[in-house]
Amino acid sequence: MTTTPAASRSRLDPEPVPRRDWLGLSSLWAAAGALLFGVTGMLKLPKAAVLASPSKKFKVTLPESLAAGEAFVPPGRAVAIYKDAQGVYAVSSICTHLGCVVKPNAEGFECPCHGSRFAANGEVTKGPAPRPLPWLKVTVAGGAITVDEATTVPQGTKVA
Ligand code: FES
Incomplete structure (x- = not known):
């Protein structure tokens, strides 16, 4: 009789995340991080300085x-x-x-x-x-x- 992995784990151990789910979550977090990084960068861009030019x-x-x-x-x-x-x-x-x-x-x-x-x-x-x-x-x-x-x-x- 073989034991299933679930049977050998303690109830306190976290549920293992299947590899496909882990890759999907990693991709989601990477995309969210890149989006946050891009938005933060855009907010830090210098604003256009429009100065009144002196009269000619x-x-x-x-x-x-x-x-x-x-x-x-x-x-x-x-x-x-x-x-x-x-x-x-x-x-x-x-x-x-x-x-x-x-x-x-x-x-x-x-x-x-x-x-x-x-x-x-x-x-x-x-x-x-x-x-x-x-x-x-x-x-x-x-x-x-x-x-x-x-x-x-x-x-x-x-x-x-
Ligand atoms: S700008 Fe080139 S010589 Fe004056």
Whole structure:
């Protein structure tokens, strides 16, 4: 006479889980863990930061000490403003190659990213920039100077 496994177990021993059930439960727990892990990861993703962009039109006051041919770059703006005997004009400081902000220097502008150089009037003197820096619309009303970064004007347009 053979004894059945159930007969040899104590009543206090837990009921053995059949292998198929064990694999099914393991798969279920693994899927639940993966889902929980994924949801937790998605909750930790950074939220989109939507910042109000500053207006493209801004008023500026040029320093009294600004010499003819000297660039004035308003803080937080990618624009170089000049004043000479013919009037005031503004040149965009955004490189026409890939959009880096160029730095004014004694000869004009230099791009720190790939080395393009521009004359003070925005013309390209060394590539890879494909086009000159655009001139921007300037209006002078009652002594107040307004620059519109969104509107370009032909090169050489100066406002008295
Ligand atoms: S972004 Fe200015 S040279 Fe490339």
